[in-house]
Amino acid sequence: MNENNLTWERIRPWLLWLGVPLIAGILLAAFVPQPVIGVIRLDDAIYSYSARDMIAQIEYAAENPEVRAVVLALDSPGGTVVDTEAVYMELAKLRAKKPVVAAVNGMAASGAYYLSVGADYIYAKPSSLVGNIGVISYLPPSPFIFEEIISSGPYKLWGASRDEDMRQVDKIKDAFYEAVKLGRGDRLLASPETVVSGKIWLGSEAVRLGLADAVGAESDALDKAAQLAGVANYKTADLRELAGIASPYYFPFFIESPQGVRTPYPVEPGVYMLFIPPLPPQQ
Amino acid sequence: MKKYMIWIALAALLLPALARGIWFYRGLPPQQREIATPDYQSFAASQPPISTPLAAEKVKPAGGVVLFDMAHANQFQPSEAQSLEEQIVRRGGSVETLLDASLLGQKLKYVSAYVVVSPSAAFTDEEIRLIEQFVERGGRLLVFTDATRGTVYYDWWNETITNFSDAALVNPLLAPHGIAVNNDYLYNVVENEGNYRNVFFDQFGKNELTFGLKRVAFYGTHSVKTEDGKVLLGGSASNLSSTDDAHHPDAGGAALSADGGVLVFGDFTFLSAPYRSVADNAALISNIADFALGGKREISLLNFPYVFSKPLVQVYPAEGMKLTAETIAALGGLQDALRVINVELRVTDKAPRAGDVLVLGVFEDAEKLEDFLAPFELELSEDEKTIALKKFGEVGRAGNGLLLFERSKDGNTLVLLADSQEDLLALISTLGGGSLSGSSEESAEEPPAEETPEGEAAPETQAAPAG
Numbered sequence: 001m002n003e004n005n006l007t008w009e010r011i012r013p014w015l016l017w018l019g020v021p022l023i024a025g026i027l028l029a030a031f032v033p034q035p036v037i038g039v040i041r042l043d044d045a046i047y048s049y050s051a052r053d054m055i056a057q058i059e060y061a062a063e064n065p066e067v068r069a070v071v072l073a074l075d076s077p078g079g080t081v082v083d084t085e086a087v088y089m090e091l092a093k094l095r096a097k098k099p100v101v102a103a104v105n106g107m108a109a110s111g112a113y114y115l116s117v118g119a120d121y122i123y124a125k126p127s128s129l130v131g132n133i134g135v136i137s138y139l140p141p142s143p144f145i146f147e148e149i150i151s152s153g154p155y156k157l158w159g160a161s162r163d164e165d166m167r168q169v170d171k172i173k174d175a176f177y178e179a180v181k182l183g184r185g186d187r188l189l190a191s192p193e194t195v196v197s198g199k200i201w202l203g204s205e206a207v208r209l210g211l212a213d214a215v216g217a218e219s220d221a222l223d224k225a226a227q228l229a230g231v232a233n234y235k236t237a238d239l240r241e242l243a244g245i246a247s248p249y250y251f252p253f254f255i256e257s258p259q260g261v262r263t264p265y266p267v268e269p270g271v272y273m274l275f276i277p278p279l280p281p282q283q
Numbered sequence: 284m285k286k287y288m289i290w291i292a293l294a295a296l297l298l299p300a301l302a303r304g305i306w307f308y309r310g311l312p313p314q315q316r317e318i319a320t321p322d323y324q325s326f327a328a329s330q331p332p333i334s335t336p337l338a339a340e341k342v343k344p345a346g347g348v349v350l351f352d353m354a355h356a357n358q359f360q361p362s363e364a365q366s367l368e369e370q371i372v373r374r375g376g377s378v379e380t381l382l383d384a385s386l387l388g389q390k391l392k393y394v395s396a397y398v399v400v401s402p403s404a405a406f407t408d409e410e411i412r413l414i415e416q417f418v419e420r421g422g423r424l425l426v427f428t429d430a431t432r433g434t435v436y437y438d439w440w441n442e443t444i445t446n447f448s449d450a451a452l453v454n455p456l457l458a459p460h461g462i463a464v465n466n467d468y469l470y471n472v473v474e475n476e477g478n479y480r481n482v483f484f485d486q487f488g489k490n491e492l493t494f495g496l497k498r499v500a501f502y503g504t505h506s507v508k509t510e511d512g513k514v515l516l517g518g519s520a521s522n523l524s525s526t527d528d529a530h531h532p533d534a535g536g537a538a539l540s541a542d543g544g545v546l547v548f549g550d551f552t553f554l555s556a557p558y559r560s561v562a563d564n565a566a567l568i569s570n571i572a573d574f575a576l577g578g579k580r581e582i583s584l585l586n587f588p589y590v591f592s593k594p595l596v597q598v599y600p601a602e603g604m605k606l607t608a609e610t611i612a613a614l615g616g617l618q619d620a621l622r623v624i625n626v627e628l629r630v631t632d633k634a635p636r637a638g639d640v641l642v643l644g645v646f647e648d649a650e651k652l653e654d655f656l657a658p659f660e661l662e663l664s665e666d667e668k669t670i671a672l673k674k675f676g677e678v679g680r681a682g683n684g685l686l687l688f689e690r691s692k693d694g695n696t697l698v699l700l701a702d703s704q705e706d707l708l709a710l711i712s713t714l715g716g717g718s719l720s721g722s723s724e725e726s727a728e729e730p731p732a733e734e735t736p737e738g739e740a741a742p743e744t745q746a747a748p749a750g
Contacts, residue, residue, distance in 0.1 A: 092318045170329060171326045171328045175326050182320065
C-alpha cells in the first residue's frame with residue numbers, strides 16, 4: 001500500500017459522506033424557490049378590459065405559491081363602479097391568502113382608492129393625489145313616450161326614475177364608505193363627513209387623515225409586502241408578464257378631442273367612481 | 284464512526300436548502316385570513332319622508348291673478364309649477380304668464396303676485412323700478428332661484444365649463460327689499476334627503492308661511508339672507524354652504540322681506556313631483572299660494588285701466604257740458620282700452636250715487652261737480668289762472684289737466700278736469716292710450732285708510748295733474 005492509496009482511503013469516506021450529500025443538498029436547495037413579490041400595475045382607468053387584466057393577475061398571484069405578496073402600483077382616476085367592485089372583491093380573496101400593499105404613484109382617486117383600501121398597507125408619494133371618494137352618475141331624463149318606439153314598461157327606456165337613480169348613487173356611496181371603514185379600521189382618522197366629501201388630498205395629507213399609512217416609494221411598498229409575507233431577498237416580478245397577459249388592449253374609455261387630446265370625460269354615460277379633473281386652458 | 288458520518292451526510296444534504304430557506308424566508312407564511320368586505324345587500328336606497336295628504340285642508344277663497352315670468356329666459360317648465368298653480372286655483376285665483384317683458388308694466392297693474400323663477404336674462408332698470416312700485420303698492424313678489432339651474436356655458440376654445448348662477452340675475456331685483464341670494468348651494472353629508480345636496484329645514488321663522496311646518500326638504504338650494512327681513516327656513520348645523528363649507532345661521536332656504544311683500548326661495552325643485560309631497564313640502568306650497576293671493580293691493584291711478592272694480596263705468600259729463608263728436612270719439616278710444624279688460628262705458632246725465640264713475644268736466648264746472656271734488660280739496664284761484672290741490676300745491680290752469688281718483692266701498696270714481704274742452708279731449712285720449720306714463724304723473728302719499736265709526740273704510744283719494 002503506497003502513500004497515495006493511503007490518502008485516497010482517507011478522503012473517500014469524506015467524499016462519500018460529505019461531498020456527495022452536499023452536492024445533492026445544493027441541487028436540492030435549488031428547489032427552494034426565491035420568493036416573488038408580484039407587482040400589479042394600474043396606469044389607466046378601471047373599465048372592463050383593465051379590470052379583466054387585473055383580475056387575471058390577481059388570480060395568478062393567488063394560485064402560484066412563489067408569489068408571496070403583491071404590490072398594487074396605482075396611478076388611476078378610478079373608473080366604472082361595477083369593474084371597480086369586481087377587482088375589489090377579487091383582491092379581498094387574494095388578501096385572505098397573501099399580503100397586498102398599495103403604492104400610490106400619481107393618483108389613487110375614487111375607484112382606484114376603493115382598490116387601495118382593499119390592501120393591507122397604503123404608501124403614497126408626498127404629492128400623490130388620494131381620495132375623491134364617491135360616485136358620479138348621469139341622471140336619466142324624466143320619462144316620456146315616443147310615438148315610434150313601443151316599450152313594455154314606463155322605465156324600459158330609462159332604467160329608473162331620476163329620483164331612484166339619485167338614491168342608488170347614495171347607496172353605492174354608502175358601500176364605498178363601508179369599504180373604506182373596513183379597510184382602514186382604526187387607522188382611519190378622518191370623520192365620515194370628511195371622507196365622503198369627495199375631496200382629493202395630497203399623499204402627505206392622506207397619511208395625516210389616516211387614508212394612507214405612510215409616505216413612501218414603490219420600493220418601500222415592496223419591502224413592506226416582503227415584511228408582511230415574512231420573506232427577504234425577494235425578487236419582484238410584473239404579474240402581467242407572469243400571467244402571460246398580452247399588451248394592454250386599447251379601449252376608448254375617455255372622450256378624445258378631434259385633435260387627439262384625451263379628455264377626462266368618459267365616452268359612455270353610466271355610474272362611475274371616477275375623478276374628473278378640470279382641463280388645462282389652451283393657449 | 285458510521286453513525287457520526289450519517290449525521291454529517293444528512294447535514295450536508297439539508298444545509299444548503301436550509302440556508303437558502305433562511306436566506307429567503309423569515310418564518311412561516313401568513314395564515315389564511317378573513318377579509319371583511321361591505322355587506323352590499325344590507326345597503327338600501329333611502330326613502331323620502333312622505334307628508335300627510337292635505338285633502339281635508341280648508342282654504343280661504345281669495346281670488347286674484349298670479350303672474351309667472353317667462354320673459355327672462357326662465358329655466359323652468361310650467362308643469363313644474365303645477366303644484367303651486369293647483370293651490371292658487373283652489374283659492375279662486377288664476378295664473379297668467381308673462382311672455383313679453385314689454386308688457387310687464389301693464390300686467391303688474393292688475394295682478395296680485397308676480398313670480399320669477401330662475402331667470403337667465405337680466406332685468407332692466409325700468410323693470411326693476413316697476414316691480415319695486417308693484418311691491419310698494421301691496422303686490423307680492425315671489426322669487427324662486429335654484430342652484431341646479433344655472434346657465435352652463437362650455438367654452439369650446441378653452442374647453443372650460445362656466446356656470447352662471449341665477450343668483451346674480453335676481454339680486455338686483457331683490458336689493459331694494461333687503462334680500463340677497465348667495466351664489467352657493469347648501470349641502471349636508473350627515474343628514475340629507477337621499478343626496479348631500481338635498482337638505483332638510485326644520486327651524487322656521489315665525490310667519491304664516493311656515494305655519495304647520497315641521498320639516499321641509501329642498502333639492503339643490505342656494506342660501507338666502509336678508510338684512511332686515513326674516514329668514515324663514517333654517518336648518519341644522521350640518522347644513523353647510525358650498526362657499527366656505529360652513530354653517531351660516533343667518534342664511535337659509537327662504538327669506539321674507541321686512542315689509543312682508545317679497546318672498547325668496549333658494550330652490551324651485553321642491554315644487555315639482557315627486558318632491559312636492561316629501562316631508563311638509565305640500566303644506567309649504569299651500570302656504571305660498573296663500574301668500575301669493577294675500578296681498579292688499581292699493582289701486583291707484585298707476586293701475587289704470589285696472590282702476591275700476593265693476594264691469595260698467597258710468598260716464599258723467601258735468602251739467603251743461605256738450606258731448607261733441609270729438610269728445611265721443613275720444614271716449615270711443617277710451618272704451619277700446621277698457622274693453623280689453625271687459626269694462627263697458629255708459630254715458631249718463633244724472634250724477635251717479637254708486638258704482639264706478641268717470642266724471643268729465645272743465646275747471647269752470649268745478650262748482651257743479653262739488654260732490655265729486657269735495658274729497659280732493661280743490662281750490663280755484665279767483666283770477667282763474669291757477670288751481671291748488673292741498674297735496675300738490677298750486678299749478679297753472681292753462682294746458683294742465685287733473686285726474687282725480689277716489690276709491691270707496693260703493694265704487695271707484697275717476698274725475699277728469701281740464702282748463703278747456705280741448706285739454707279735456709287730450710286728457711281722455713291719454714287715458715285711451717291705456718297708460719298714464721306719458722303724462723307728468725305724480726301721486727300723492729295717501730294717509731292709511733281710517734276706519735269710520737261705522738266700521739267702513741273711509742274713501743281713498745288720489746290726484747294727479749297731467750300736463
